[in-house]
Amino acid sequence: MPKEIPKAYEPQLIEQKWAKKWADENLFRADVNAPGPVFSIVIPPPNVTGSLHIGHMLDHTEIDILTRWRRMQGYNTLYLPGTDHAGISTQRVVVRQLAAQGINYRDLGREAFERKVWEWKAESGGTITRQMVQLGESCDWTRERFTLSPELSRAVTEVFVRLYEDGLIYRGHYIVNWCPQCRTAISDLETVHEERQGHLWHIRYPIVGTKEYVVVATTRPETMLGDTAVAVHPSDPRYQHLIGKMVLLPLMNREIPIVDDFVVDRDFGTGAVKVTPAHDPNDFEIGRRHNLPEIDVMTDDAKMSAAAGKYAGLDRFEARKRVVADLESAGLLEKVTDHTHAVGACDRCGTIIEPRASTQWFVKMKPLAEPAIAAVERGDVEIVPENRRTEYFEWMRNIRDWCISRQLWWGHRIPAWYCGDCKEIIVAREAPSKCAKCSSGKLTQDPDVLETWFSSALWPFSTMGWPDDTPDYRKYYPTSLLITGYDILFFWVARMIMMGLKFTSHVPFRQVCLHSLVRNAEGQKMSKSKGTGIDPVELNEKFGTDAMRFTLASMAAPGTDIVLSEERILSYRAFANKIWNAARFVFMNLDKYETAGGEQLDALASPEVRASAPYAAGGEVALIDRWIFSRLARATAQVNDALEHFRFHEAAHVVYHFFWGDFCDWYIEWVKPELLSSDRSKSAATWKNLFAAVENALRLLHPFMPFITEELWQQLPQREGSCSIALDRFPETHPERLDAASEEHIALLQEIISLARNIRAEMKLDQKQRLFAQLGATSPAVQCVVERSLDTVLRLANLSSLSFTKPPFDSTKGIVRSNKDFDLFIPYEAAFDVHAELSRLRKEEDRLTKDIASKVARLGDETFRSRAPEHIVKGLESTLAVRRVELEKVNERIVQLQRI
């Protein structure tokens, strides 16, 4: 006996209730010993800013749909939770927050800073947990969240040491991207390039011992203070005589050489370039080749250093102005031209990065990239959609060494120690007590930490207990699937593949599904720093998580980014409401049925009984019951196929139209009188079928709308021991339930009903007006189908009677609607709008005439007949015949009406 279903659908109450229960009882815990094929899935750590923004919500929605679907199909599923594993990015958030208050984190002191980070983590961790609960994420809640885990730290150290031993990690002095706000090095991927309108300053460098000068062009005049050469192309005729000579660096009065180097572009600027090895990657290389000194003219926070002479202490942009002014007054500025160029900015704080020569830790990428390229080429890792493969290859083939050290205070400390006596570098798993070379005890650990993505790259196996050989690792690794946004293909996906292959000899996942990014209504990319993010908690509370999930799934077509709008969410909120009310209708009447002495329906919950649907009444299964189970089987197969290929929008579309269209609009309306029939033996079968259909529909919908389906499913009588719809089975495809005849017959009846309704609407009749329709069927079979469902047709079409008559009908006496199987005639004594009907018919005539002409032309074409496949030709021929009959009928009616 079902319990009371509240009249109003209130998603917040339901969602809170089930999210808590699922979490408290840990219902979806992965069991390494459980049978079944394995489905393990990697989810992105929500650590990038510490809050789950709407983009992550798409990750989690898709992942959770697939996890629930696979679990219901009997897979042994594992869902790797998102844990803030490194927290380096967490530091960035706090650094930014402090900066907003005008505090530089370094001024706080290390201890106070770490305390702030912990406070923030505790607070934001709570927010993230709440968001995940709202999403109904069916993950394994036992795993630790939002803490720095010793296991993960151990894996990171292990990887660092092994890479070092293999010569793949080295400490080197190179140009890195330096963020003066965060005061750390950042990787190439962490910089964003923007086209900016700038200038090209042409500066005269006097040649020593002559009155000549050479003109160099630069976009960054302040760096000239650190120039240590001028370079020209080796075969540039303009400058041959100058190679080897010295110039006097203006403002600094330092003599520097003119060198030749092949990287110089003769066609850019003046063909002569100033060389600042400490502040430009190209210049750095030139400096190496010509043994030039490096002069770093800036400090950590991009102010001019003591090496900048009288400009020391100035901000770099202020220094630029002063340098330009000084050059101008010295008559050394030849000209200034406009020039657009790309400027790199810090991905996190937006500060213009400063290329700066610095000693950092690097990973050699080529040897890691090669096997990773091969793995994707072989198809060991399948990337969906396919076109992202190209991007992956492109990036991997042009990969450069990766700077992994960060001058930050939070994260995995680099496991390297420096000997204070002999300067030896010791990389080790445990802190060494003395220098391996000179036995000195004066060891200090590198103060730097590793960047976030270094540890993220280990995610698929470090979370499974690697380097230990754990049961989880053996069972679930390599994982089945990674789902994430395409924006982190390089940051994360590519690096996981490289690290997975290097350390486990396996790819970390068999498939990668890269989904689109979510934008807001203005089309802006979701971004916290720009304040354009949408808070998913707000939307969930407003519309319900089920509606949000369904919206995201329905819009998740690959290819283009998603623009989220409230209107769209609202339409799926209405869908949830529809489900609620349909179920409420069933429960309310079931209650009446049972109290009136009807058969108890509890037995339907067992899988064996379930499999025998649709049920027969008096030895025969009703047409409508055959039909709804045929539609259900079809929908299930389509959903399976769509989810198999990550086509979430298709799957959502199918369940939406199955439930609203087939189930609510037709099936429930069709069987209503049966349900309330006084003949209990007859209504029992109808009840059982309706019940089974509802139950199947809920299971079909569950991955997409977990909360409402759980709530309603729990109201159904269930077999002993059932605790969640998510642990029940997904509907099976049941090929034997596919029933083409029933679908054809119902389609015919639906068409008669729709056309009758159309006539009533066109004639502007009210609902109470009695109509006596006549049907001219083209075959006895059609007539037979209609006769057998006559009562239903009369009721749904709102007709008083339907008699079978031989056409043609007199169009002047009423309205006729036709299709290939029948003519439906509704006589009407009063005048109706002849003009409206005529214009409708003329439009119809026009359409049919054009259509017939095009078909005749095509069928008359011999090449078409000989080359097109037979079913196309045959199909066209039969359609043409149908159109001709239709046209004939339309013409006939036009002629009749014109006589009026």
Added chain:
RNA sequence: GGGCGAUUAGCUCAGUGGUUAGAGCGCUCGCUUCACACGCGAGAGGUCCAAGGUUCAAGUCCUUGAUCGCCCACCA
């Protein structure tokens, strides 16, 4: 500079070379019918960006162009 994507109904978007191109929202008309007005029923609404090409057949494949957007890039 290189690469990618998009352009389809008023709006937001689906669309697998084939027979009348679909959905949601919005719009029009009619309904308080005892699950649901977050609803029911019936409609209107399309030069599939442009021009070429391939094909028996193009919204779909190719080329070029236009417009919009994104990613990558050490020309000072």
